[in-house]
Amino acid sequence: MAQLRKKSDFVGDTVQLEDVGLRYADGPEIFSNVSLAIPQSSFYFLTGPSGAGKTSLLSLMYLAKRPTRGRLKLFGDDVTDAKRSRLPAIRRRLGVVFQDFRLLEHMTAFDNVALPLRIAKVSEATVEKNVTELLKWVGLEEFMQARPSVLSGGQQQRIAIARAVVHRPKLILADEPTGNVDDTIAFRLMQLFVELHKLGTSVIIATHNEHLVSRFAFPRLHLKAGTLTAMPPATGAES
Amino acid sequence: MIALRSELPLKGDTSSRFVVWLVMVLVFMASIALTTNAYIGALLFHWNQSVTGTLTIQIPVMLDAKDPASTATTERVLDVLNRHPAVERATAVPREKVTELLKPWFGAGEAVADLPLPVLVDVRLSTSEPSAINAVSNSVQSTAPGAVIDDHRAWLNRVIGLAEGLGAIAITAMALVTIALGLTIVFATRASLAEFAQVIDVLHVVGAKDGYIAGQFARRALVQSLIGGGAGLLLYAPTLGFIAWLASRIEPGILPDISFPASHWVVLAALPFLAGLIATITANVTVRRALSAKV
Incomplete structure (x- = not known):
């Protein structure tokens, strides 16, 4: 079930937001008093109209921004005012899929996907094995040595997803991860997220795609006019 | 820490390509400044060595004397000097050598032969103690009251002043080059940070x-500094050769032959690495x- 908890309930969750507000410079708050708890191994859709702040909410969770108000905890660690030096270790437990992919243009598809493993100093043999396996899974084994610029939007998106999951993160944050692929591939990519979820990863997927949301029996967090509402899973969906 | 793998597309970075060129110029300037400083130091050492422990005594011409070279006075002075414990050796400079020295100014004609030239006495002291120099001066003064005693200090002090000024300029140039290198790297790095x-x-x-x-x-x-620094040294080598060639065309004796110590070349060779470190x-x-x- 979707859970919006009271402050006293915040224990052992992957993500905890407590009365969080966020504003850019002197502008108005994008959202305010958002409190939520994402338990371990859970799966949520994050929905809401364009400009509601879905991307901003995700960016708080992958530590690109810090709350201007309230508290934020990741994996039980209060990171609201944490020193910068503590953040890389926390970020290595996250996998992020950006709406605009943010692939590194000067690197091959393989090297892009290998990036989180290499940053974490994983052995090159393991990098080779895991990255190759994953690129096969997303159907891009033929494009391992291709630069992102020669790939289609959908192919780039799959590389972005592979990069986000290659290091088996504890929390996956995906911003419109199926926005550029057809329904068949979208479903296949969703299956990848579901598999990881079953293995114990928490997943939050921000999407506009009502069709996708209705196909999977996962709860949703709906962000509208700066307020977050929990909604139950779609009825009749597959799990 | 130096990362072995580059995730930044620094090779195609347009914002910092000028760094190699700037480092080349800076290392070139630094090497010239260093060499200038070393040369001035060596020159000073040479001059100091060659005049320390020596005196030149001028015995003026007695215009009313029959003997314009004041032979008797000269002999008395030489006698006093050579018996003095602080004097190693005292010799009169032959008149031919004095006229030879004057030739560039007065020519070789009769005019010079008739000039009432003072007698010069070269004195090599066995010590450079100021008290010994004073004692020798006093002895000479009492023997030949009009004699002029020059221990070269006044001349040397002025030369040292000039040399020290030039040395300070060279060191200032080195400091400016270091600052320029630092600023170059700061701006290039900031530009790259923005680009990436x-x-x-x-x-x-x-x-x-x-x-x-x-x-x-x-x-x-x-890497950029090592490449630029190496190029700067490559540029320096022919420049040094050119200066040495220009110097070799000057009459011998005006500039002493100076060879730099090995440490100078070691410091020069280290410049690209120093630039790299900075x-x-x-x-x-x-x-x-x-x-x-x-x-």
Whole structure:
């Protein structure tokens, strides 16, 4: 079930937001008093109209921004005012899929996907094995040595997803991860997220795609006019 | 820390290509400044050595005397000097040598032969103690009251003053070059940071530490400085050769033959590495400071 908890309930969750507000410079708050708890191994859709702040909410969770108000905890660690030096270790437990992919243009598809493993100093043999396996899974084994610029939007998106999951993160944050692929591939990519979820990863997927949301029996967090509402899973969906 | 793998597209970086050229010019300037400083130091040492422990005594011409060379006075002075315990050796400079020295100014004709030239006495002291110099001066003065005693100090002091001024300029040039190198790296690094802002964001998101990113910039700065520094030294070598050729055309004796100690060449060869060290540290600190302002 979707859970919006009271402050006293915040224990052992992957993500905890407590009365969080966020504003850019002197502008108005994008959202305010958002409190939520994402338990371990859970799966949520994050929905809401364009400009509601879905991307901003995700960016708080992958530590690109810090709350201007309230508290934020990741994996039980209060990171609201944490020193910068503590953040890389926390970020290595996250996998992020950006709406605009943010692939590194000067690197091959393989090297892009290998990036989180290499940053974490994983052995090159393991990098080779895991990255190759994953690129096969997303159907891009033929494009391992291709630069992102020669790939289609959908192919780039799959590389972005592979990069986000290659290091088996504890929390996956995906911003419109199926926005550029057809329904068949979208479903296949969703299956990848579901598999990881079953293995114990928490997943939050921000999407506009009502069709996708209705196909999977996962709860949703709906962000509208700066307020977050929990909604139950779609009825009749597959799990 | 220097990262071995580069996740930043620094090879195609347009914002810092000028670094190699600037480092080349800076290392070239530094090597010239160093050589100038070393040359002036060696020149001073040479001059100091050649005049320390020597005196030149001028015995003026007695215009009313029949003997214009004041032979008797000269002999008395030489006698006094050669018996003095602080004097190693005293010899009169032959008149032919004095006229020879004057030839460039007065020519070789009869005019010089008739000139009432003073007698010059070269004195080599066995000590450079000021008290001994005074004692010798007093002895000479009492023997030949009009004699002029020159211990070359006044001349040498003025030369030292000039040389020290030039040396200070060379050292100032070195300091300015170091500052210029630091600023070059700071601005180039900042430009690259702006150019690769999005790449750096991605690296942060996948868990890269600031030190890892700073290491990549530092490694690039090191490589650029080594290349630029090496080129600067390559440029320096023919310049030094040219200066040496110009100097070799000057009459012998005006400039002493000076050879630099091995340490000078070692320091020169180390300049590109020194530039590399400064660049590495500067780039590292610049990146870390810039990144520390992020979330």
